[in-house]
Every structure is written in C-alpha cells, then in structure tokens.
Amino acid sequence: MKIATWNVNSVLARLPQVVRWLEAASPDVLCMQETKCVDEKFPADEFARLGYLSESFGQTAYNGVAIISRTKLENVTRGLPDDEPGAQSRLIAANVNGIRLVNTYFPNGQAVGADKYYFKLEWIRRLKSFLDSSYQPTESVLLCGDFNIATEDRDVHNPELWRGRILFSEPEKAALNAVKEWGFVDAFRMHNHQDGQFSWWDYRAGAFRRNLGLRIDHVWVSGLLAKQSKAVVIDKEPRRWERPSDHAPVVAEFD
C-alpha cells in the first residue's frame, strides 16, 4: 500500500502535474495540502477518471486539504473539534484499509513572534489534544502533511542560517515534539539517514537548482504501521517539471 502526501499549492493550478504524477507513481492514497479551492470546485471528476474517490475540506484562496483514494474512505472528519466556526481548513481525517489517516496543513507562522506564529503554536497544541482524545497509540494511525517545521539540523540546508527562524525555531520544534510523543515515529527517518533530503524549496533565487531546501513535509506513523513500513521516498521529479508546486510528494509504502 502506497500513501503519499503533497502540498500542491493550488489543486486547480496544479491539476496537470498532479494527474501526471498520479499516472506515473500510482499511489493508493494521496493526501494534498494547500488545495486553495472550495469543495464545490474540487476536481473530483478528474480524479474519478483515474480511479480515485475524493474527500475535500477546502476554502477560498488559502489553505485547504483533501484525500483521494483508490479504496473507500470512511469516518471522514474535517477540522479540529475545537475549531471556531469558519476556521481555516487545515485537517481532514479518514479511515482507509484499516488505517486512520490524519492529513494536516500546519500553519506557516510567518515569522517568529508574529500573531500567526502564536496561532501556529496553539494550533499544534490543539492537534495534540485531538490525537490524545481521539486515538490510541495501539491503533494504526498515520499523521502526514505539510507540518511547516523542520525537526533536525539534517533537515535544513543551512542550520546556522535557519536556527531560531520560522519553520526551525525551538518553540515550534518543542510543540511538534509533544505531538510526536503521542506515539509517532518519523517514517522517513526509519529508512533514510542522510542530510540534504528536502521536500520544499522556495520558488525564489534558484533554491531548487541549488538544493537550498527544508524537509517540512512528513509521514509519521504509530507503532503498528512502523512495523509495516517498507520505504519512504521524497519524489523530486515533479519539482523539476514546468509550473511545479514548491513542494515535492513524499511517498510511504507499507506491507
């Protein structure tokens, strides 16, 4: 079973690339972030043509998450339980093949100390509460998405430049570590130990060409799934295509 996560940076602008990638990689499930479109405009018909069922949780212009799957998606939930009405669309969860999938788009935070930064930290705390109250670590839970946090020096092209900055500040890492302590393992790091393995590169200043990136897109799994984890790869190929997303898909394979 192949489960992928990809921040597509607008599912409508990226539709040709997403379709091309689905045909090439043929994942069973694709979790998307930053779909940037309301559910009525989500291109479910295009994905149905490729054999995928869609569940979307979008909004106008910003954020938005979706799961497409070759097999049935059950018990779909949208948002965090304590979200205010009209809250940003950042989480969609569903059961697929006995796995509880939690697809997330963490707030970016903008800059350390900004209002959005504190919103990010609080959102992560609320995610932790949601996990604590909803699931047992003995279940098969997969938390994936654009976490907008690099966790270790080897996940950052220049740790000294990024230290203390947004996406790599200590309070962000501590908040995320509390989520991990729910009972997750970073599936990518079970199989890959090198530095320089990134999932996002800024559109500007030739960052991709120079591999000036961060690993901020993650697949985390509970213990049962960790035992079934065969491989996790970051597929850089679609980042080389015309009009790419600034993120690359991360693909996890399970027995």
Added chain:
DNA sequence: ATGGTAGATACTCTA
C-alpha cells in the same frame, strides 16, 4: 541585508 517567485483575489495577502 535585501530581494528574489507563485497563486488567488481583487489592487493585497500569504507563503
């Protein structure tokens, strides 16, 4: 230290 790009929306915000 600055500015570089991209997407959606509506002349600006977010990343």
